[in-house]
Amino acid sequence: MSENDEHDHDHGHHEDGSPLNYADDSRHDFSETDHYPLLVEAIRQLLIEKEIVKARDVQERLDFMDSRGVEHGARIVVKAWTDPDYKARLMAEGTAAVKELGIPMEDLELLVVENTAEIHNLIVCTLCSCYPRAILGLPPDWYKSKTYRSRAVNEPRSVMREFGTIIPDNITVRVHDSNADMRYLVLPERPAGTQDWSEQHLTELITRDCLVGITVPAIS
Amino acid sequence: MSATPSGEIMPAPVYGTGDTVSIFVAFPPGHRRTPNYIKGKTGVIERYCGAFINPEERAYGLAGLPKRHLYRVRFNQTDIWDDYDGSAIDTLDIEIYEHWLRS
Secondary structure, X not given: OOHHHHHHOOOOOOOOOOXXXXXXXXXXXXXXXXXXXXXXXXXXXXXXXXXXOOHHHHHHHHHHXXXXXXHHHHHHHHHHHHOHHHHHHHHXXXXXXXXXXXXXXXXXXXXXXXXXXXXXXXXXXXXXXXOOHHHHOOOOHHHHOHHHHHHHHHOHHHHHHHOOOOOOOOOEEEEEEOOOOEEEEEEOXXXXXXXXXXXXXXXXXXXXXXXXXXXXXXXX | OEEOOOOOEEOOOOOOOOOEEEEOOOOOOOOOOOXXXXXXXXXXXXXXXXXXXXXXXXXXXXXXXXXXXXEEEEEEHHHHOOOOXXXXXXXXXXXXXXXXXXX
């Protein structure tokens, strides 16, 4: 990142009300020669040198982490939209219901929260960036940003509006602070007019952002 | 009383769904899982989540046992923020360990 790029960044509220760039404060100043990246690399090399792990194990783990993505989350949602019995199991015991689909969940405690005509759910982790990586992959930069983490609990409707999501005042906005041991998946409402859609077609409606609750599935 | 996987015995959960609770106000140093914005606020137990290794001890290489009971507590947003500018029906759910809860 060049010096000029850094000076282009603008922190805090824009006075003209234009959307904030949520990527700014987590990307800012990141460099492979910073303290933490160097520390991680040193630990990796030591673990390999002392034969506690093999280089191949580390690479396989990285590949596994990269292999997880929103397609898992989308499969879960489409299954819940099209199979009422599955949806009931998913709402009652999220982790077990996801394992049913053959998706590896490790020790994750998954809680599925459903958007309805009365409630819209939004996920944030104010303390760090807890995120259901097993089913959504790596979190986006905005989710990890201090801007999002502080504002999502205090002014969720304003934050959602900046992502183009306007929730009417007669619908409860329920924020979930994912600050401890549970992980959250938003089950969006199935859009009206999609009764005859194929599973493939429905899957295309589901984005990472709507599974965090910052947007809702939109028919273009 | 229930046994943890390690065989340690811990007391049963103190609170149940629907109980009114307040979040303890304290500022101990170190790794804590209760954010400042919720301290001193009053909400209602939404559900009991189970017992988990205490991350506030685990962070320092301790075993974090016996496990601690974890709850989800629901708050009205207008009870958390004096300047909340959303709808009066908006809520926030957060996970709180039992040692941070008061009746």
